[in-house]
Amino acid sequence: MAGPLIPAEHQPHLPRERLILTEAPAEERIDMDVVFVGAGPAGLAGAIHLAQLVQRDNESGDGIGEVVIGVLEKAASLGEHSLSGAVVNPRAFRELFPGSSDEDFPFGGPVARESLYWLSERRARRLPTPPSMRNHGNYVASICEIVRWLGEKAQELGVDVLPGFPAGALLTDGERVLGVRTVATGLGREGEQLSGYLPPADVVAKVTALAEGTRGMLSLAYQEWQGIGSENPQIYALGVKELWELKRPLDRVIHTMGWPLPNDVFGGSFMYPLEPTVAALGLVVGLDYPDRTFDVHDRLQRMKAHPLFREYLEGGELVEWGAKTIPEGGYYALPERLSGDGVVMLGDSAGFVDVPSLKGVHYAMQSGMFAARAIFEALKADDTSRARLATYDRLVAESYIRDDLYRTRNVRPAFTGGFFKGAIRAGLATLTRGRFPGGRIDMEPDATASRRPGAVPRVPYDGRLTYSKVDAVFKSGNATRDTIPSHVIAGENLPPEVAEFYAHMCPAGVYEVSDGKLVVNAPNCVDCKATDVVGPRWTPREGGAGPQYKRM
Amino acid sequence: MKIAVCIKRVPDSEARIKVAADGKAIDETGVKFVLNPYDEYAVEEALKLKEGAGAGEVVVVSIGPDAAQETIRTALAMGADTGVLLKADAVGLDPLPVAKVLAAELKDGGYDLVLFGKMAIDDSSHGVGPMVAELLGLPCVSAVAHLEISDRTGKAEREIEGGVEVVEFGLPAVITADKGLNEPRYPALRGIMMAKKKPLEVKDAALEPGGIEVVRLSPPAERKAGRIVGEGPDAVSALVEALRNEAKVL
Numbered sequence: 001m002a003g004p005l006i007p008a009e010h011q012p013h014l015p016r017e018r019l020i021l022t023e024a025p026a027e028e029r030i031d032m033d034v035v036f037v038g039a040g041p042a043g044l045a046g047a048i049h050l051a052q053l054v055q056r057d058n059e060s061g062d063g064i065g066e067v068v069i070g071v072l073e074k075a076a077s078l079g080e081h082s083l084s085g086a087v088v089n090p091r092a093f094r095e096l097f098p099g100s101s102d103e104d105f106p107f108g109g110p111v112a113r114e115s116l117y118w119l120s121e122r123r124a125r126r127l128p129t130p131p132s133m134r135n136h137g138n139y140v141a142s143i144c145e146i147v148r149w150l151g152e153k154a155q156e157l158g159v160d161v162l163p164g165f166p167a168g169a170l171l172t173d174g175e176r177v178l179g180v181r182t183v184a185t186g187l188g189r190e191g192e193q194l195s196g197y198l199p200p201a202d203v204v205a206k207v208t209a210l211a212e213g214t215r216g217m218l219s220l221a222y223q224e225w226q227g228i229g230s231e232n233p234q235i236y237a238l239g240v241k242e243l244w245e246l247k248r249p250l251d252r253v254i255h256t257m258g259w260p261l262p263n264d265v266f267g268g269s270f271m272y273p274l275e276p277t278v279a280a281l282g283l284v285v286g287l288d289y290p291d292r293t294f295d296v297h298d299r300l301q302r303m304k305a306h307p308l309f310r311e312y313l314e315g316g317e318l319v320e321w322g323a324k325t326i327p328e329g330g331y332y333a334l335p336e337r338l339s340g341d342g343v344v345m346l347g348d349s350a351g352f353v354d355v356p357s358l359k360g361v362h363y364a365m366q367s368g369m370f371a372a373r374a375i376f377e378a379l380k381a382d383d384t385s386r387a388r389l390a391t392y393d394r395l396v397a398e399s400y401i402r403d404d405l406y407r408t409r410n411v412r413p414a415f416t417g418g419f420f421k422g423a424i425r426a427g428l429a430t431l432t433r434g435r436f437p438g439g440r441i442d443m444e445p446d447a448t449a450s451r452r453p454g455a456v457p458r459v460p461y462d463g464r465l466t467y468s469k470v471d472a473v474f475k476s477g478n479a480t481r482d483t484i485p486s487h488v489i490a491g492e493n494l495p496p497e498v499a500e501f502y503a504h505m506c507p508a509g510v511y512e513v514s515d516g517k518l519v520v521n522a523p524n525c526v527d528c529k530a531t532d533v534v535g536p537r538w539t540p541r542e543g544g545a546g547p548q549y550k551r552m
Numbered sequence: 553m554k555i556a557v558c559i560k561r562v563p564d565s566e567a568r569i570k571v572a573a574d575g576k577a578i579d580e581t582g583v584k585f586v587l588n589p590y591d592e593y594a595v596e597e598a599l600k601l602k603e604g605a606g607a608g609e610v611v612v613v614s615i616g617p618d619a620a621q622e623t624i625r626t627a628l629a630m631g632a633d634t635g636v637l638l639k640a641d642a643v644g645l646d647p648l649p650v651a652k653v654l655a656a657e658l659k660d661g662g663y664d665l666v667l668f669g670k671m672a673i674d675d676s677s678h679g680v681g682p683m684v685a686e687l688l689g690l691p692c693v694s695a696v697a698h699l700e701i702s703d704r705t706g707k708a709e710r711e712i713e714g715g716v717e718v719v720e721f722g723l724p725a726v727i728t729a730d731k732g733l734n735e736p737r738y739p740a741l742r743g744i745m746m747a748k749k750k751p752l753e754v755k756d757a758a759l760e761p762g763g764i765e766v767v768r769l770s771p772p773a774e775r776k777a778g779r780i781v782g783e784g785p786d787a788v789s790a791l792v793e794a795l796r797n798e799a800k801v802l
C-alpha cells in the first residue's frame with residue numbers, strides 16, 4: 001500500500017450486540033436504586049452528591065428513605081485506572097463540600113508560577129501565557145489521590161464503592177436502560193473457566209449513570225443504539241505521562257508547544273510539580289496526526305533529552321508511567337442529549353473537556369453533581385424517564401460547563417491542517433471569546449484522517465532517562481495475567497502498514513508486527529483507548545486487569 | 553462448628569515501601585493495605601469447612617487501626633459471618649501482647665478451631681498463632697498445607713524439607729495456614745454488598761507494651777543489574793567463567 005491510509009477502512013464495528021443486551025436480567029440479580037459506572041471524579045462526585053441529597057431529605061422528616069447507590073469500577077482498587085495531569089480547578093470541590101476549605105482537599109500545592117515555552121530541539125523560548133491557559137488559583141494534584149479521597153467520602157455517606165467490577169454491557173428493555181452486567185473473572189484464553197472463576201452479575205437499577213471516562217464503551221454503544229448525534233464527531237488526543245522523582249526541585253507549572261512535535265501535529269507537553277521534587281511529565285497529541293509511524297511514547301522519550309527537562313530529570317528516577325486518551329472535540333462534539341430512559345452520561349464519557357486549558361476534572365465532578373440533582377428529583381417523583389432526567393441536560397446547558405466549552409468551541413478545530421495557521425486561527429478564536437471564525441469549523445473523525453507513510457522513529461532507550469514500551473508497561477504496574485482472553489477486536493488480514501500504524505500508536509506495546517502480520521499482546525493494555533479510536537476495538541475485560549497507577 | 557480466623561491488615565506486597573523519617577517504621581502515605589495473603593488461606597479454609605459441614609459459624613478477628621475494618625469486610629465479603637475489630641492504633645513488633653489480647657478474646661468463645669495465616673507478610677514473625685495456642689492451652693499445628701477435619705479430630709499435613717509431615721490432633725485446636733492449603737476465592741459482588749450488613753463489633757484492644765524495640769529499619773541493598781555475557785554457544789565458556797570466578801557458585 002503506497003498511498004495514504006484511511007484507518008476507518010480497517011476498523012471493526014463497535015460490537016454493539018455485546019454491549020447492549022435485550023435479554024431479561026438474571027434471576028440472581030443485585031438490585032440498587034442508582035448505579036454509577038466508573039469511579040472517576042464524575043461518578044464519585046455524582047454518588048457523593050446524591051447521597052448528600054438523600055441524607056438531607058431524610059433528616060427533614062418525610063424523607064425518601066433508603067436509597068442504594070453503587071459505584072462499579074474496573075480497577076482492582078480505587079484510582080488505579082485514573083490518570084490525569086493534573087492542575088485542578090477547585091470550584092467543583094468547593095461546591096460539593098461546602099463546609100471545607102481548600103486545605104482539606106487532596107491537592108498538592110497551589111500553582112505559584114507558570115511558564116509556557118515554544119521548543120526547538122535545543123532551545124526553549126518563553127511565550128506569554130494566554131488567558132485560556134492561566135492557572136492562578138488552581139492546584140497541582142494527583143487524580144489517583146483525588147479518586148481515593150472521594151471514594152472514602154462516598155463510603156462515609158453509605159455509597160457502595162465496588163472496585164474490581166467492570167460493567168461489560170447495558171441491560172435494556174425497549175428504550176430503557178435497566179442496569180448493567182458485569183464482566184466475568186477467571187476465564188482462560190479460550191474462554192474456559194479457570195479456578196478463580198466468578199460469573200458475571202446483573203445489577204439492576206432505576207438509573208444507570210455512565211461515568212466511564214474517555215471513550216466509554218457503554219456510552220458509545222448507547223449513543224449509537226439510540227442514534228444520538230453531535231454537530232461534530234468526537235475526536236481524541238493521547239496523553240502519555242510519567243511521574244518522576246527529581247534531583248532538582250521544580251517551582252512552577254510548565255507547558256510547552258513545538259518540538260518534538262512536527263508543525264502539522266496538534267499537541268503539547270506539561271510538567272507539574274506534585275511535590276517540589278516529584279513531578280508529572282506528559283505529552284498530549286491529537287490522534288488525527290498525519291504520519292502513520294508517529295509514536296507519542298517515543299516522542300515523549302525524546303523530549304526528555306531537551307535541556308529544559310533534562311536538567312530536572314537527570315539523576316532522578318522514573319516512578320510511574322501511564323497513558324490515557326482525552327476527548328478533545330469540545331462544545332460541538334457534545335452528544336445532543338445526555339440522558340435517556342433510566343440513564344445519564346457524565347464527565348469524559350459525555351466529552352466535558354476544555355482543550356486550551358486541558359481541564360476536565362472539575363467539569364466531570366460538576367456534571368456528576370448535576371446528574372445527582374436530576375436523579376434525586378426523578379427518584380422522588382418515582383419517574384426515571386427520559387423526560388424527567390432531561391433536567392440533567394438543562395442543568396448542564398445553563399452552567400459554566402456549557403459556557404466554558406462554548407467559549408473555546410473553535411480552538412481545537414482551528415488546528416486541523418497545521419500549527420501556524422492553527423495558532424493564528426485559535427488565537428483569534430480566543431481573543432474574540434469564540435466568535436471568530438463565526439459558526440462552526442467542521443471536523444472529521446480521527447479514524448477518517450488520512451495517514452501518509454513516514455520515517456520510522458528510532459531512539460535508543462537508555463533505561464535511565466528513556467524507556468522502551470516494555471519497561472514503560474512495567475512501570476504502569478500492569479500485572480495482568482497472560483492467560484486472560486483477548487479483549488481487543490482487530491480487523492482481519494490487515495495490510496502491514498495498518499499493523500505498523502497500530503504498533504506505533506499504542507504506547508503500551510499491545511500491537512507488534514511480525515512478518516508483516518499484526519500480533520496482539522492484549523495483557524499489556526493499560527486501557528488508554530487510543531487504538532480504539534482509529535482501529536482495534538477495546539472491550540471491558542476482567543476486573544483488576546490493566547495498570548495499577550498510584551499517583552498519576 | 554464454630555471457627556475463628558485471626559487476620560491482619562498489611563501493606564500490599566506490590567507496594568513501594570519507604571522507611572519513615574524516624575527510621576523505625578514505614579511511611580504509609582500512598583501505600584495500599586490488604587488482607588495478609590496467608591490469612592486469605594485461613595479464611596478460605598474456614599469457609600470450606602463450614603460449607604462442608606453444612607452448618608457452622610465463621611468469626612474473623614483482627615487487631616489493628618480503624619482502617620482494619622475494611623480488611624475484616626473483605627473476609628466477610630468472602631463469606632465469613634461476623635467480625636470483631638480489637639482496635640489499636642499502633643501494633644508493635646512483639647507478638648506476645650498481640651497473642652494475649654487475641655487469647656482473651658477467643659477464650660470463652662466456644663471455638664472448635666482457631667485459624668491463622670502462618671505469618672504476616674509485614675513482620676514475618678510466625679509468632680502469634682502458636683502463642684495464642686499456648687495461652688489457650690490448645691494443640692497447635694503450624695504451616696499447614698492440607699487439612700481434614702472429621703468429628704472431633706483433625707489431620708494436618710505440613711510440607712517439610714524433603715517430605716510431608718502428617719499430624720493428628722483433637723479439637724479444639726489452633727492451625728496456621730501455609731500457601732497451597734487452598735485457593736482463596738474472590739469476593740463476589742453480591743458477597744460484598746451483603747458484607748456491609750454483617751455484624752462487625754469494634755472494641756478497644758488493651759495492648760501491653762511489648763518487649764521488643766525497633767532500632768532501625770533499612771531497605772534491602774539494591775540488587776546489582778544483570779549482565780549479558782554473550783549470545784549463543786560461544787558465550788557458554790564466558791558464562792561458566794563468570795559463574796565460577798565472579799558469582800562463585802560453581
Ligand SMILES: Cc1cc2nc3c(=O)[nH]c(=O)nc-3n(C[C@H](O)[C@H](O)[C@H](O)COP(=O)(O)OP(=O)(O)OC[C@H]3O[C@@H](n4cnc5c(N)ncnc54)[C@H](O)[C@@H]3O)c2cc1C
Pocket residue numbers: 037038039040041042043072073074075079081082083084085086087088089143165166167168211212213214216217218239240241282284323324325326346347348349352353358359360361362364540
Ligand atoms: C494526560 C492527561 C492530562 C490531563 N490533565 C488535566 C489537568 O491538568 N486538569 C484537568 O482538570 N483535567 C485534566 N485531564 C482530564 C481529566 O483527567 C478528565 O477530564 C477526568 O479525569 C474525567 O473524569 P471522569 O470521571 O469523567 O473520567 P475518568 O477519570 O477517566 O474516570 C472513569 C473511571 O471509569 C472507569 N471505567 C471505565 N469503563 C468502565 C467500565 N466499563 N466498568 C467499570 N468502570 C469503568 C475507569 O477505570 C475510571 O476509573 C487530563 C487528562 C489526561 C489523559
